[in-house]
Amino acid sequence: xxxxxxxxxxxxxxxxxxxxxxxxxxxxxxxxxxxxxxxxxxxxxxxxxxxxxxxxxxxxxxxxxxxxxxxxxxxxxxxxxxxxxxxxxxxxxxxxxxxxxxxxxxxxxxxxxxxxxxxxxxxxxxxxxxxxxxxxxxxxxxxxxxxxxxxxxxxxxxxxxxxxxxxxxxxxxxxxxxxxxxxxxxxxxxxxxxxxxxxxxxxxxxxxxxxxxxxxxxxxxxxxxxxxxxxxxxxxxxxxxxxxxxxxxxxxxxxxxxxxxxxxxxxxxxxxxxxxxxxxxxxxxxxxxxxxxxxxxxxxxxxxxxxxxxxxxxxxxxxxxxxxxxxxxxxxxxxxxxxxxxxxx
Amino acid sequence: xxxxxxxxxxxxxxxxxxxxxxxxxxxxxxxxxxxxxxxxxxxxxxxxxxxxxxxxxxxxxxxxxxxxxxxxxxxxxxxxxxxxxxxxxxxxxxxxxxxxxxxxxxxxxxxxxxxxxxxxxxxxxxxxxxxxxxxxxxxxxxxxxxxxxxxxxxxxxxxxxxxxxxxxxxxx
Numbered sequence: 220x221x222x223x224x225x226x227x228x229x230x231x232x233x234x235x236x237x238x239x240x241x242x243x244x245x246x247x248x249x250x251x252x253x254x255x256x257x258x259x260x261x262x263x264x265x266x267x268x269x270x271x272x273x274x275x276x277x278x279x280x281x282x283x284x285x286x287x288x289x290x291x292x293x294x295x296x297x298x299x300x301x302x303x304x305x306x307x308x309x310x311x312x313x314x315x316x317x318x319x320x321x322x323x324x325x326x327x328x329x330x331x332x333x334x335x336x337x338x339x340x341x342x343x344x345x346x347x348x349x350x351x352x353x354x355x356x357x358x359x360x361x362x363x364x365x366x367x368x369x370x371x372x373x374x375x376x377x378x379x380x381x382x383x384x385x386x387x388x389x390x391x392x393x394x395x396x397x398x399x400x401x402x403x404x405x406x407x408x409x410x411x412x413x414x415x416x417x418x419x420x421x422x423x424x425x426x427x428x429x430x431x432x433x434x435x436x437x438x439x440x441x442x443x444x445x446x447x448x449x450x451x452x453x454x455x456x457x458x459x460x461x462x463x464x465x466x467x468x469x470x471x472x473x474x475x476x477x478x479x480x481x482x483x484x485x486x487x488x489x490x491x492x493x494x495x496x497x498x499x500x501x502x503x504x505x506x507x508x509x510x511x512x513x514x515x516x517x518x519x520x521x522x523x524x525x526x527x528x529x530x531x532x533x534x535x536x537x538x539x540x541x542x543x544x545x546x547x548x549x550x551x552x553x554x555x556x557x558x559x560x561x562x563x564x
Numbered sequence: 565x566x567x568x569x570x571x572x573x574x575x576x577x578x579x580x581x582x583x584x585x586x587x588x589x590x591x592x593x594x595x596x597x598x599x600x601x602x603x604x605x606x607x608x609x610x611x612x613x614x615x616x617x618x619x620x621x622x623x624x625x626x627x628x629x630x631x632x633x634x635x636x637x638x639x640x641x642x643x644x645x646x647x648x649x650x651x652x653x654x655x656x657x658x659x660x661x662x663x664x665x666x667x668x669x670x671x672x673x674x675x676x677x678x679x680x681x682x683x684x685x686x687x688x689x690x691x692x693x694x695x696x697x698x699x700x701x702x703x704x705x706x707x708x709x710x711x712x713x714x715x716x717x718x719x720x721x722x723x724x725x726x727x728x729x730x731x732x733x734x735x736x
Contacts (some may be wrong), residue, residue, distance in 0.1 A: 292591075295591070295595075337614060338614065339614050339615050339618050339698065342615065342618035342619065342622065343614075343618050345618070345622055345626075346618050346621035346622045346625075346626060347621075349621070349622060349625070349626030349627065349630070350621070350625065350626065352626075352630055353595075353598070353630075353633070356630070356633055356634075356637070357595075359637075360591065360633075360637050368637065371637070372634065372637060372638065375630055375633065375634050375637075376634070378630075379627065379630050379631070379634075382626075382627070399615075399698060
């Protein structure tokens with residue numbers, strides 16, 4: 220029992236540590252990819268190939284002065300970034316990232332590669348993500364600055380609007396898999412279909428839910444406030460949006476939360492639509508490699524999109540969300556429900 | 565452990581709810597209500613109903629309270645500053661307050677009377693097994709109690725239409 224407990228605690232610690240690291244890796248990746256797209260070098264002075272740049276960034280942020288604007292609500296001003304970061308990390312707790320393992324026979328019973336295994340995991344992620352909105356909204360309100368307030372308001376409106384399409388797009392996957400547990404959804408995607416009886420296609424839900432995947436990804440970008448939907452911090456209009464007044468580690472926490480949220484959305488997308496840790500060529504105990512590869516492919520897509528697409532206009536965002544994405548999500552759900560009910564998926 | 569968590573969560577829910585009405589700043593009221601919902605959701609988890617707990621957070625704490633917060637921010641509701649000498653005449657001063665105090669006292673007496681007469685709570689379907697999984701909740705809602713469920717949704721729709729009509733300005 221105790222060995223299992225220690226192993227499970229180890230998994231939790233490992234998940235936390237890797238999430239922190241992924242934020243640092245993403246900062247470096249964002250800078251390098253941006254530089255590549257804009258045909259320049261990006262960071263290259265700190266360490267080999269600029270690999271130590273994230274550490275330099277963090278040290279710089281730590282030594283900056285912590286400023287608080289006059290008239291800001293002291294308690295909420297400091298609580299907001301903590302809330303943001305906490306929600307971002309907590310959401311990843313129920314994301315499984317590999318098949319059950321005995322750690323090379325060290326353990327008698329296999330343990331699960333996830334910080335927690337909840338049978339309504341998907342709903343828990345949804346619930347915690349919706350808590351993350353408060354961090355941004357409160358930051359906007361408590362800063363006592365018009366740019367922050369507008370950024371916070373926009374963010375609240377945007378996240379509430381896109382949350383509906385987000386939820387509806389994975390509702391279709393829940394119906395296909397018949398489970399709310401991410402582990403069972405991933406396991407339902409093991410195996411292959413054979414196109415024309417020969418060409419093997421992995422049984423990933425992206426192939427039968429392409430529209431659902433598109434909606435999920437679009438809503439995910441809006442939920443994480445990334446470009447082209449980065450209105451809460453649209454710098455031409457709002458200086459920096461909700462985190463205009465933040466500096467030092469408070470700002471770093473918002474930054475961290477944004478990148479961790481990106482990782483979480485990508486990881487959930489991989490678990491829901493891209494077969495999780497299932498993939499060809501690798502044995503099952505190396506499934507986490509597939510998981511990492513897929514997650515980083517999606518993260519690269521995020522960054523690629525940011526440096527390729529211009530920002531929408533705010534009314535366009537709302538119109539797209541309510542008049543196009545939501546009806547498409549409802550239609551996708553209805554058609555999926557019909558197929559599941561009458562043809563017994 | 566469960567009993568300890570129950571008392572912590574219950575105390576959290578009750579004290580947060582009390583503080584909601586005690587706050588002068590509407591922003592803090594909204595946030596404390598979210599804390600109260602969170603504690604309630606924890607109680608659901610203790611009762612072995614994780615689905616209801618997650619829904620509680622998604623619907624109430626996640627969706628509805630964001631709208632509350634949105635309205636508070638948008639209208640920029642000022643804090644309710646107490647008039648001078650407020651505390652001195654908390655219950656004794658104005659007539660409405662005295663009336664309110666009498667009404668609350670009556671309510672407390674009524675509640676005591678009801679609870680003392682009611683030995684065991686007779687809830688509808690109390691003899692059935694508790695519905696905790698998504699499947700059993702779905703079957704109960706959409707098969708056993710389908711009419712009540714749909715009727716409630718119509719009721720909510722009526723309320724929404726009413727609110728829109730009340731809020732709409734005459735445009736012609």
